[in-house]
Amino acid sequence: xxxxxxxxxxxxxxxxxxxxxxxxxxxxxxxxxxxxxxxxxxxxxxxxxxxxxxxxxxxxxxxxxxxxxxxxxxxxxxxxxxxxxxxxxxxxxxxxxxxxxxxxxxxxxxxxxxxxxxxxxxxxxxxxxxxxxxxxxxxxxxxxxxxxxxxxxxxxxxxxxxxxxxxxxxxxxxxxxxxxxxxxxxxxxxxxxxxxxxxxxxxxxxxxxxxxxxxxxxxxxxxxxxxxxxxxxxxxxxxxxxxxxxxxxxxxxxxxxxxxxxxxxxxxxxxxxxxxxxxxxxxxxxxxxxxxxxxxxxxxxxxxxxxxx
Numbered sequence: 001x002x003x004x005x006x007x008x009x010x011x012x013x014x015x016x017x018x019x020x021x022x023x024x025x026x027x028x029x030x031x032x033x034x035x036x037x038x039x040x041x042x043x044x045x046x047x048x049x050x051x052x053x054x055x056x057x058x059x060x061x062x063x064x065x066x067x068x069x070x071x072x073x074x075x076x077x078x079x080x081x082x083x084x085x086x087x088x089x090x091x092x093x094x095x096x097x098x099x100x101x102x103x104x105x106x107x108x109x110x111x112x113x114x115x116x117x118x119x120x121x122x123x124x125x126x127x128x129x130x131x132x133x134x135x136x137x138x139x140x141x142x143x144x145x146x147x148x149x150x151x152x153x154x155x156x157x158x159x160x161x162x163x164x165x166x167x168x169x170x171x172x173x174x175x176x177x178x179x180x181x182x183x184x185x186x187x188x189x190x191x192x193x194x195x196x197x198x199x200x201x202x203x204x205x206x207x208x209x210x211x212x213x214x215x216x217x218x219x220x221x222x223x224x225x226x227x228x229x230x231x232x233x234x235x236x237x238x239x240x241x242x243x244x245x246x247x248x249x250x251x252x253x254x255x256x257x258x259x260x261x262x263x264x265x266x267x268x269x270x271x272x273x274x275x276x277x278x279x280x281x282x283x284x285x286x287x288x289x290x291x292x293x294x295x296x297x298x299x300x301x302x303x304x305x306x307x308x309x
């Protein structure tokens with residue numbers, strides 16, 4: 001019986017495991033090895049690591065965990081989870097079942113780019129989802145923004161305001177925009193193309209968006225806030241409340257609605273927060289926060305004390 005099983009080996013999961021390990025808890029970290037930002041060569045807005053390789057960060061994180069004998073890191077996929085406080089069971093793809101008193105879910109989300117040939121393989125390389133992560137690097141470039149909803153169209157306004165005076169909004173399917181958004185797009189000089197994009201070719205600096213009428217739009221970079229889904233079904237299997245946007249509901253202590261289960265990183269968010277933040281630094285902070293408060297819960301439980309109100 002482990003004290004804690006942490007599912008997910010990204011910044012959130014590694015950070016949570018590190019906290020527990022330093023408190024001499026017996027921790028098992030299960031890492032499926034498929035981080036959301038795997039295509040990206042750089043991460044940003046992580047103090048002292050701006051521009052650092054995300055893969056290198058995970059490598060160093062694992063190396064740091066190895067210094068603590070109480071932390072076990074296991075490569076594998078968690079297929080299912082069940083149980084309750086002090087007796088959770090996680091079944092792995094290799095058939096093993098592991099148990100723990102508490103669970104931290106840091107399984108993340110999966111991006112599902114529009115079904116446009118050439119789009120998915122460029123995601124994170126020349127097609128970017130986040131202007132906070134990539135805006136600086138696309139300053140002054142000719143940009144296209146793919147959108148199918150009004151909130152996604154706001155991304156075109158944002159990058160036109162912050163980073164480029166050459167932005168084209170490419171509608172993916174019928175795009176009905178409020179009059180005020182249409183007006184602001186015109187004021188910013190953002191051209192709206194309703195002809196469907198049928199294919200994307202080329203690389204960063206010379207991307208070609210082929211339209212249904214045969215014309216080609218040449219851009220240096222593309223922005224696309226792809227739809228997302230949960231990387232894992234564990235939270236749903238355990239009965240955690242899932243918000244309308246597909247994220248796991250947590251409170252200010254990163255606790256889910258199931259006692260003994262916390263969630264950290266972009267897999268989860270507070271109900272009042274509009275979107276699950278995808279920044280590496282925030283994911284790491286979530287993992288630390290989840291572990292700090294869960295450690296207190298484990299300690300009080302060992303003394304026979306009820307959790308604080």
